[in-house]
Amino acid sequence: MKQQIKKSSIEWKEVVLSEFAKCLNGFAFKSEKFNDEKKGIPLIRIRNLFNGKSETYYSGEYVKEYLVNQGDFLIGMDGEFKIFEWKSEKALLNQRVSKLLFDKEKITPKYIFYLINQKLKEIEDKTPFVTVKHISSKQIESIKIPLPFRNGHPDLETQKQIVSILEKAEQLKEKRKQAIKLLDEYVKSVFNEMFGDPSINPKKWSIKTIQEVALDKKGSIRMGPFGSQLKKHELVTEGVKVLWIENIVGNKFNPGGTKYITEEKYEQLKGFTINKGNLLITMMGTIGRVEIVPDIGKAIISSHLLKIEVNNKICDPIYLKKIIMSPFVQNQFKDASHGAIMSGLNGGIIKSTKIPLPPLPLQQTFASIVEHVEKLKEKQNKSLQEIEQLFNALMQKAFNGELVK
Template sequence: MKMLSTECIGWEIVKIPRVLFFQEGPGVRKWQFTNSGIKLLNGGNINDNQVDLSTTDKYISEEEAYGKYAHFLADAGDLVIACSGIVVEKFSKKIAFLGPEHIPICMNTSTMRFRPKKEGKITLEYFKYFLQTRLFTNQLQKLITGSAQLNFGPSHIKKIQLPLPPLPVQRRIAAALDLADRQRQLLRAEIAAYGELGESLFLEMFGDELRGGSDNWKVYSMKAVATSRLGKMLDKRRQHGNRQRMYLRNANVQWFKFDLDSIYTMDIEEDEEEKYGLQRGDILVCEGGEIGRAAIWKGEIENCYYQKALHRLRVNNMLVNSEYLVNWFYYQSKNNGFGDYSSSVTIAHLTGAKLKTMKVKVPPLHLQSKFAKLLSQKEILKDKAETALAEADDLFQALLQRAFRGELFGAEVPSVEV
């Protein structure tokens, strides 16, 4: 990999170790974990550019933290990143600052921290955005060839070349990108609020009756309100490749939506198309993992099918609509409503037989229709916010790449040759 040109007036090209101290966490072993003491920072704690220590429960003893691992104790203000098993497109969200509320904390393997050296030639705010550029990821991928994910350490970081404008320019770049990023954060918060609004509407309209209330609403078995069928079992021995069709698996079904970034295919024979095909309005319910997790299929993919790890429900429109029933599943999940219906040897799962016997308290159809209408209005607003977020993301990315080419403030920086 060739060095970046240094012909840019006012912009140095340096390697990261010249201006930044950086350190990867140690490989703390499982037998060293404790139930209390000093929290360990793991890659899973860094998401959406925030550090959330509630997502893990790994500690080491204070004796080890302040003894053997004292030099791995991080400080407030350190910039931390996840550096193992990360999809390139998601790396930009695995970067965050530690705050006073996170201290004391000890680094662990798969994480790295950065802080400026005493000379003070770089700001961490500027460096945070450099890590999100193609200039950084292109260099890194060249150094770790053969991997579809980012798995890197100090030996890779020390080879990365960094465009280094004067400090005032660094601050102007960071301020401009902060402003653009702030717009994205506001839109994400708006979208999250719309998601919470659906739950609030459901509880307001149906919560009292579901928690006990009166006996005005009838109770039906699941087999009365919807027909159910488990998906096709994937048998690799019978896969011939002549009738490959896209199908959904457990990982694709999230609450109220589908993650379609990774879709697999399998052979679906002609006589299986109707049996395992999806129609608009079908509800897909997870049989294992987070049992009961469900979403309404809206025809996102034409001619799509589903695997055995999922139940497909088709509602009896004379009794319920899909919007009510999928939110009913969410309510049950949050209130331990599947405890009596899940079977477990080592992993809990919701069998087809158990699903059919579940008892569903059904409100009048006119209330369900009102709920569905309110949800539809909410989804229209949410869709507008998501469109605005996509535009804000595009603007941010354009500004980000231009900033590190010197097109916003200062002379142009040549791109790295990879």
């Protein structure tokens, strides 16, 4: 039954998606016909929705209804429930991916694209799971959305106006994201211009190990305490901070999820103290993520982090971070970790990793450029957050029938 939400010059009604759109579930194509040699046509699986392209091709026969064209809207049926616009070449709809088919005389597809994600998230949050969450086409088609009507018929013009407003806000978001991406690319370009490709070392810088650029003292490169030294029941809600691998996300410091130990426990673990300017490296999980410790007060590291106290007389921490992030060093980490007895990195691998070491003044010049770029990125990120808040507010107004009168 249709439920009236609001009366105005436009009549808003809550409608069921199945009245205007249907889900076409993907087909279970035979895996023996899959290939990565670009024979046939690309095949869309759930993983391809996030990066927008597929490296897997299907060389067998298929029914045309399972073709996906640029601009079609797809929903992954497992994991994260989210709608995606397919922007790549023509491809095939594989099982566990659904394509929305619209009655375009009644509905503007992009209108559904903007409004449905919030509803999908609500279903996802309520869905129980053991390993992976699943959604059905019936659940998708049962989603209720607000729809503008005029003279008893769906109002396509109002839908298009709402889409236009939301598209402009989204374009602003993308411009900010692109600006941030360009700043990152600029730093990479400056690094290569000043120092050259580390794997080739065209400028013939001296080669040092990470051990050689750390302070010449015991414990300058050190992993966090073993599990037996710091047990879960010893963690408290306030006191001295304990950092975990979750605090290093995408080579950035994430202050969230902090746990603590008492001052008494800290006295036992003083050797694992970290200070502003130290480098932290993740040793398990996504190995080799790296960040410089900001000013966070008294803190120690946990078992899957490693700290480096850098010798600032020969090596700038910002340069060391960037060289560790480079494929040259990351490949050394990967090669060494594959040969290790235990999975992941260890202190010996880090200490023996080789890096080119340019003159300190050149490193410092590069570091000052990076610091300036980071300030610009901070402004762009703040602007992006404000735009996202605006976008979310506009979305809420659209849901409430308040965006267009």
